[in-house]
Amino acid sequence: MSLQLFVDSASDLPMEYIRENNLNLLPLRVHIDDQEYEDLVNISSKKVFDAIRNGQHPKTSQASPKQMEELFTELAISNKQGLYIAFSSQLSGTYQTAVMVRDQVKEEYPSLDLVILDSKCASLGYGLVVQRAVELAKEGIGRESIVKDSEFHSQHMEHLFTVDDLDYLARGGRVTKASAFIGGLLNIKPLLHVEDGKLVPLEKLRGKKKLLKRIIEVMNERGEQLDQQVIGISHGDDEPLANEIKQMITAEFGTTEFSTNLIGSSVGAHAGPGTLAIFFLNKRPDSTHQ
Numbered sequence: 001m002s003l004q005l006f007v008d009s010a011s012d013l014p015m016e017y018i019r020e021n022n023l024n025l026l027p028l029r030v031h032i033d034d035q036e037y038e039d040l041v042n043i044s045s046k047k048v049f050d051a052i053r054n055g056q057h058p059k060t061s062q063a064s065p066k067q068m069e070e071l072f073t074e075l076a077i078s079n080k081q082g083l084y085i086a087f088s089s090q091l092s093g094t095y096q097t098a099v100m101v102r103d104q105v106k107e108e109y110p111s112l113d114l115v116i117l118d119s120k121c122a123s124l125g126y127g128l129v130v131q132r133a134v135e136l137a138k139e140g141i142g143r144e145s146i147v148k149d150s151e152f153h154s155q156h157m158e159h160l161f162t163v164d165d166l167d168y169l170a171r172g173g174r175v176t177k178a179s180a181f182i183g184g185l186l187n188i189k190p191l192l193h194v195e196d197g198k199l200v201p202l203e204k205l206r207g208k209k210k211l212l213k214r215i216i217e218v219m220n221e222r223g224e225q226l227d228q229q230v231i232g233i234s235h236g237d238d239e240p241l242a243n244e245i246k247q248m249i250t251a252e253f254g255t256t257e258f259s260t261n262l263i264g265s266s267v268g269a270h271a272g273p274g275t276l277a278i279f280f281l282n283k284r285p286d287s288t289h290q
Contacts, residue, residue, distance in 0.1 A: 003137045003146070004075055006084035006114075008063050008094055009039035011127040012234050012264040021134050024071050026063040028087075028094065028266035032056060039266040048265045049237045049273040058269040062094040068101040076109035081143050084116045085130050085150055090197035091122055115147055119154045120197035123267050124232035124259060125279035129153045131230070131259065149285065156283040158222050159194040160202075160215055164236075164274030191215065212245055215278060216252050222282045226253040232279030233260045236268055241276050249278075 007018065008026040018025050018040070027038040032051050037043035039060075048058050075082045089095040095118045106112045119126050132153055136146045189211040191203045202218075205211045219226060231249055235242040242260055249255050262268075263275055271277075 004082040010087035012123045013127045031059040045262045072105045076112035082114035088197035124234040160278040161192040230257040236275030
């Protein structure tokens with residue numbers, strides 16, 4: 001794969017996948033008890049969720065500008081093309097910093113050929129866009145076509161989230177219009193989605209059964225050819241819940257391909273344990289590369 005692909009850890013792709021596909025990783029950083037960790041590199045999601053359960057409040061920061069500079073400089077020296085599909089600019093400053101660093105490196109290395117795309121996606125929704133780009137790059141598809149395809153998938157990627165406690169998201173400023181959803185009656189479950197890269201509460205439902213049923217209904221309303229696409233499922237250390245929704249999706253839509261993973265440390269620090277997220281396309285591309 002001559003095209004060099006860059007990804008940050010908010011894609012929630014497993015490290016094994018990143019290594020197998022020779023992706024250039026830009027880890028976001030997680031802070032617990034005055035210790036700084038690199039997401040995916042030296043901290044696990046489990047450690048973050050356990051810290052939250054123990055009453056701690058992990059914080060996060062964007063990927064390292066220094067590491068960006070090093071990787072972008074290596075790309076320039078290699079004379080290869082690069083594509084960095086980035087975490088939503090509405091949820092992290094990583095995209096903006098990457099653009100700034102690229103422009104700085106380009107001053108010294110005018111030959112730097114790096115496209116940086118704001119995915120406006122998060123977690124495995126973002127990860128699915130990256131996986132698609134990896135597949136196309138392996139097929140030898142040119143970067144321009146991969147960028148167009150990635151833009152399409154980013155624009156049409158649906159995110160459905162539910163969290164055990166919206167306070168986690170509200171505390172970090174990761175969710176808008178949250179005031180009406182915070183607190184409330186026992187067993188009220190929020191359902192959120194993404195609008196233009198931002199997490200926005202959609203509905204609130206009483207009880208897990210009604211919530212899961214509503215997720216299936218929203219997928220039916222918004223999804224297209226759900227039996228012919230890869231559905232992403234990420235969870236906050238609750239594999240039984242992830243398996244339950246997976247079985248419901250299979251039964252309802254006949255879906256056979258899933259990408260399932262733990263929510264990563266950087267996203268998990270804001271979403272918290274017990275989170276469940278579903279990702280799917282609301283429109284299928286018309287191109288031959290499906």
